[in-house]
Amino acid sequence: MESKEHIIDLPKRVYIGNDLISSIREYLISLNLSDPFLVVTGPIVRMSITSKLFDSLSNFKYEVIEVKSADIEEVNHVEEFAKQIKANVIIGVGGGSVIDVAKYVAFRIDKEFISIPTAPSHDGITSPFAAIKGMGKPISVKAKGPLSIIADIQILSTAPRRLINAGVGDTIGKFIAVRDWKLASKITGEYYGDYTASLALLSAKHALSCTKLLNKDLRAGVRILTEALISSGVAMGMAGSTRPASGSEHLFAHAIEMLYPGKGLHGELVAIGTILMAYVHGINWRKIKKAMKRVGLPTNAKEVGIPEEGVIKALTIAHSIRPERYTILGDRGLSWSSAEKIARETGVIS
Ligand SMILES: NC(=O)C1=CN([C@@H]2O[C@H](COP(=O)(O)OP(=O)(O)OC[C@H]3O[C@@H](n4cnc5c(N)ncnc54)[C@H](OP(=O)(O)O)[C@@H]3O)[C@@H](O)[C@H]2O)C=CC1
Ligand SMILES: O=C(CO)COP(=O)(O)O
Ligand SMILES: [Zn+2]
Structure with a gap:
């Protein structure tokens, strides 16, 4: 029998273009999002990409946490930190693993998730699913779909080939x-x-x-x-x-x-x-x-x-x-x- 309802998770707004990273502040305001924000990223991306993003966030309350892989221990650690700082929004900045951890944490604590991919390496950029290791199977599980995607082509093009x-x-x-x-x-x-x-x-x-x-x-x-x-x-x-x-x-x-x-x-x-x-x-x-x-x-x-x-x-x-x-x-x-x-x-x- 068909279920009574089918819920479709779609992003509200997709920003795609060049040098968008410097405008994050305006995007977050236009989406009516309030701080504190938790930026989830990885060590390489943090070193090479996030400085303009942090400049743009400077008037907000935000914290940054680094993850090294998409596994359940990292998820637990990020979730604990997100609760501790009372994060309202989880912003994932990185490749597939970082995005998956960010969206799964957002799902578990029921907060908004913003997807900022730095590599065009996977279609988890938009999907409401996350592949998290240590949960029994290597396949993805339900997570939070992004409220918004900020796809900066300039950054995505400089990702390793x-x-x-x-x-x-x-x-x-x-x-x-x-x-x-x-x-x-x-x-x-x-x-x-x-x-x-x-x-x-x-x-x-x-x-x-x-x-x-x-x-x-x-x-x-x-x-x-x-x-x-x-x-x-x-x-x-x-x-x-x-x-x-x-x-x-x-x-x-x-x-x-x-x-x-x-x-x-x-x-x-x-x-x-x-x-x-x-x-x-x-x-x-x-x-x-x-x-x-x-x-x-x-x-x-x-x-x-x-x-x-x-x-x-x-x-x-x-x-x-x-x-x-x-x-x-x-x-x-x-x-x-x-x-x-x-x-x-x-x-x-x-
Ligand atoms: N949820 C879904 O629907 C889907 C999920 N996936 C998942 O995504 C993961 C694969 O993602 P993938 O991106 O291939 O790999 P990873 O996220 O595992 O690794 C990407 C690596 O590239 C680095 N990196 C990212 N962007 C840049 C950049 N611009 N310049 C230099 N280095 C960069 C990252 O740095 P750093 O160390 O800073 O993180 C990281 O070391 C898998 O776990 C897969 O299961 C894949 C498809 C769909
Ligand atoms: O990688 C995915 C889509 O590209 C997600 O697939 P799985 O549900 O098999 O993990
Ligand atoms: Zn895939």
């Missing part, structure tokens, strides 16, 4: 996620949201086409990529789950993250998962791989420092990570020999 490429990988993965979703709706009768699926697919198409632009005009490419990441996050907010944005390609990435923690960025692993699952779905995996190579994304196990057997193992366990979400991997998953064949034929292992 590897992080920019990871954003391409995370977004191209939607080609698979949407196909898995449609397949599931046919096999299990799961609801398939055509509109949300189209939105996620559009993000993937834009990410694919911006692989050419990124090499010619980095800033223009980053703008398109950032918009694609934002709208993929919107698709998750509309669906009320990460379904439009995470299918078997993410399951492969999660399996690798479990087997080899810290190897490869999230978007890089999703990119490799996309090649593998495109092959399984029977779609043009060569075109996807070519686009990934064009930007310099890793396309094989060696490039991310994973042993060949690790790829095969990950392929055989991926289906078991989120059994409630049906994908092309089915309920039984891949046998060792078919996993090996898929990985070899796509060149993910040699």
Whole structure:
């Protein structure tokens, strides 16, 4: 039976453009937000990016806390500090891990969350979900969607190229996620949201086409990529789950993250998962791989420092990570020999 209501979490205002970081004060005022604020950031970003932000916040009461990874201990620590300073708003400034900790803390203490991404490496910029380690599974959980996103293209474009490429990988993965979703709706009768699926697919198409632009005009490419990441996050907010944005390609990435923690960025692993699952779905995996190579994304196990057997193992366990979400991997998953064949034929292992 359909539930009585479906709540869609969307950001109220998205600021996108250049040198926005110096105008944070005006944005916070126009959103009617009152201090104290808690700025959650990471050590590298704090050193290199936040000085203009702090200048802009100088008339407000605010505190800063650094996190090093998105795990439950960090969440507990940030939550305790947020309560101690009676923070009204949590501002996440950084990559995916920092944004996830900030939005999960905001969710737990029921405060507003502002997302200030410094790298276009993931679509958690907008999504009301967070991937927090130490909560049992490597998949994301419900969190607070951002009230506002402040996407400063100038900052996002100066992120290391590897992080920019990871954003391409995370977004191209939607080609698979949407196909898995449609397949599931046919096999299990799961609801398939055509509109949300189209939105996620559009993000993937834009990410694919911006692989050419990124090499010619980095800033223009980053703008398109950032918009694609934002709208993929919107698709998750509309669906009320990460379904439009995470299918078997993410399951492969999660399996690798479990087997080899810290190897490869999230978007890089999703990119490799996309090649593998495109092959399984029977779609043009060569075109996807070519686009990934064009930007310099890793396309094989060696490039991310994973042993060949690790790829095969990950392929055989991926289906078991989120059994409630049906994908092309089915309920039984891949046998060792078919996993090996898929990985070899796509060149993910040699
Ligand atoms: N919630 C969701 O829906 C989603 C969540 N994710 C999650 O996001 C995480 C991946 O995020 P990702 O950004 O790839 O990786 P991380 O956030 O783990 O790491 C990014 C690294 O890059 C640094 N960095 C960020 N911006 C800049 C910059 N402009 N210049 C120089 N260095 C910079 C960070 O510095 P510092 O050390 O200062 O932090 C950090 O060391 C994963 O945990 C993944 O699960 C991914 C997709 C969706
Ligand atoms: O990474 C995500 C979307 O890009 C979130 O996916 P999960 O729900 O599988 O963690
Ligand atoms: Zn992802």
